[in-house]
Amino acid sequence: MALINVDASRPDPMWAVVRLLAHSKKPVPLNGARALLSPPTLASGDKDASEMFNKAVKTLRELGLLHVAESTGELTLMGPAEHLDGQDWGAFAAALRSAVFAPQRNSGLGDNEEQRESRDLTRALAWFLTLDPMGPAVDWDQAQDLMKETPLRPEAGPAVVNAERWRQFCDWAHALGLAARPLLAGGGGSRLIPDCTTAVRYVMQYLWEPGRQVNAVTAVRSVREHLPVLSSGQYSLALHLPNPGDRVAGPALSFALLRGNDEGWMRLELDSDAAMVLQVSDPEQPSSPRYVSDITIQEDPSA
Known part of the structure; x- marks a missing residue:
């Protein structure tokens, strides 16, 4: 199914x-x-x-x-x-993500167009998270054009096949913490922003206690293992979607990291002598990436 x-x-x-x-x-x-x-x-x-x-x-x-x-x-x-x-809705969403991303429900993800188990949702999420959260909220009409600009591997077919599935996708992506509704919703709830902050936050707070400092590249690698639909994650790569590389966060993950820093539940740091740094796309300096060597998990100010 x-x-x-x-x-x-x-x-x-x-x-x-x-x-x-x-x-x-x-x-x-x-x-x-x-x-x-x-x-x-x-x-x-x-x-x-x-x-x-x-x-x-x-x-x-x-x-x-x-x-x-x-x-x-x-x-x-x-x-x-x-x-x-x-x-705890967050724990429920984490259980859903664990089930949806389980390897046995995503085998042959990029090899054919099978729309069964989790494959349809996984493909749609991986494609959607290549988009820039700083752009306008995406509706079905825009999604069709964007899918042509960033197609999946040909054998995998389109990321979302019709408007009905797009509406269902909007509900799932938001529930999984991998997308956000625009503040001015409109469009019958069928407009979506590729903001994965909620899921990224849950994973990072699950992996590391407050006060823990982690190399930024290592941290992003671990987050992608838990959320393999992120750019450079296992499922994104299987679909031949754009690969920013191990040391580049990509637009959606960059947005989540910057939000975490601004909201105070994590801190982005740069040690000028660090041997391994992460490039983060920062809209405040669009002409050059922001470099981050470490991420420190902080007490959750909303807790």
């Missing part, structure tokens, strides 16, 4: 199922969960609510986040979702 397709769930209904199971702290019968999350009413939309629940369960199962017992029909969280508490 393709993730950015009408047959799959969007992330929000999946979160509702996860919250219910995490709060219950024990297996929940399928029909009981359905009754709680899509109760029968006299409203005309009850069929749609039940279908939304069914899609959420199906998608969670296919991502390896939910187990449905054959004998009892009971639902249990599993895999990356097993220890979620149902209160």
